[in-house]
Amino acid sequence: MSLSRFIGLALALSPLLGHAKPIAYQGGTTVMGEYGAGTMQEYQAFYAPGYWWSAGVGHLRLDAEDRRYTHEITYLRANLLAKRWNLPRAQANVFAWGGVGSARGSDFAGNETAWNAGGQIDYETLRFYSSARSDWQYAQETFSHRIDTVQFGWAPYVHDWDRLATWFVIQGRHYTGGLYDGTEGAALLRLFRNSRWGAIWVEAGITQDGEPQAMFMFNY
Amino acid sequence: MLIHRIGIAAAILVAATLGFSAHAQNTPRTAEMQVDGLVCAFCAQGISKRLKRMDATAEVFVSLENGLVAVQFKPGQDIDDAVLRAALTEAGYSVRGIRRHDESLDAVRARTKAGP
Numbered sequence: 001m002s003l004s005r006f007i008g009l010a011l012a013l014s015p016l017l018g019h020a021k022p023i024a025y026q027g028g029t030t031v032m033g034e035y036g037a038g039t040m041q042e043y044q045a046f047y048a049p050g051y052w053w054s055a056g057v058g059h060l061r062l063d064a065e066d067r068r069y070t071h072e073i074t075y076l077r078a079n080l081l082a083k084r085w086n087l088p089r090a091q092a093n094v095f096a097w098g099g100v101g102s103a104r105g106s107d108f109a110g111n112e113t114a115w116n117a118g119g120q121i122d123y124e125t126l127r128f129y130s131s132a133r134s135d136w137q138y139a140q141e142t143f144s145h146r147i148d149t150v151q152f153g154w155a156p157y158v159h160d161w162d163r164l165a166t167w168f169v170i171q172g173r174h175y176t177g178g179l180y181d182g183t184e185g186a187a188l189l190r191l192f193r194n195s196r197w198g199a200i201w202v203e204a205g206i207t208q209d210g211e212p213q214a215m216f217m218f219n220y
Numbered sequence: 221m222l223i224h225r226i227g228i229a230a231a232i233l234v235a236a237t238l239g240f241s242a243h244a245q246n247t248p249r250t251a252e253m254q255v256d257g258l259v260c261a262f263c264a265q266g267i268s269k270r271l272k273r274m275d276a277t278a279e280v281f282v283s284l285e286n287g288l289v290a291v292q293f294k295p296g297q298d299i300d301d302a303v304l305r306a307a308l309t310e311a312g313y314s315v316r317g318i319r320r321h322d323e324s325l326d327a328v329r330a331r332t333k334a335g336p
Contacts, residue, residue, distance in 0.1 A: 002249075025265065025312070026266060026310065028266060051310065054224070088316075089258075089261060090257070091258075091259050091263075121327070124260060125259055126285065157259070158284075160283055160285050161264035161282055161283075165261060193263055194264065199261055
């Protein structure tokens with residue numbers, strides 16, 4: 001099977017997204033931001049009182065590809081680790097989350113109550129990473145957006161926690177609600193490093209349309 | 221004469237006991253845990269922070285490559301296996317086994333870098 005057919009099949013089978021975990025570890029604070037090819041920008045901050053849950057705030061901006069509208073949503077969210085499998089040299093997780101916030105947009109007046117929900121499944125070893133995630137934003141009679149993403153990552157070497165981790169990631173993303181027509185593919189380079197202040201994650205790449213995509217995460 | 225010899229023997233015994241005790245106090249005590257699910261640097265950071273908060277911990281070493289977490293204790297101190305296991309379980313990981321030895325963490329690091 002060719003790589004393109006494999007990715008296409010994976011996208012068809014798994015209409016979801018994946019990148020970072022919404023809960024890093026007990027007592028950890030996570031700050032993250034993502035710029036998604038001119039279509040989405042998101043900033044989040046979470047604190048995890050336990051390894052199985054976290055809560056925090058976020059801000060999401062969605063711009064339609066044809067620039068017909070912009071939606072901005074500020075929200076509160078709780079994340080739950082629903083299931084974890086700890087395996088020798090591997091781990092798999094199922095996360096779910098939900099929350100509520102306030103939305104405003106260029107195509108409607110005032111503020112609307114916006115609900116959000118989503119989930120993520122991932123499987124990771126020291127050399128292979130895969131995840132699928134879906135995020136849904138909904139405001140009654142105003143908008144309904146779902147952002148589905150799947151990622152596959154490969155590390156050229158085994159990283160230990162005192163070394164820089166390098167990953168090559170292929171991503172497919174599908175937007176609903178008139179944000180983007182079709183499925184957006186991207187190739188990304190992910191770098192990860194522990195430091196005395198915390199763990200730093202930086203990811204950058206380009207979509208098939210030549211648009212930049214970037215993400216950062218800091219965990220302490 | 222006999223009292224003198226008994227005195228010398230007692231002094232030697234006390235010195236030997238003290239010497240052995242000092243040696244035991246100075247020998248590193250390390251607990252080494254085999255852990256499942258240890259694949260990301262976030263895992264290592266969370267585990268390390270948790271174990272370092274314990275009073276008896278001198279130093280922590282995590283090897284993702286070997287699925288290993290090692291804790292060196294402060295001289296004369298120790299942490300019970302059940303407490304170590306609970307710390308790892310409550311951090312979200314599974315402990316397969318714990319063994320104790322007198323190697324320093326530097327020695328454990330060198331051994332794990334050298335491979336199996």
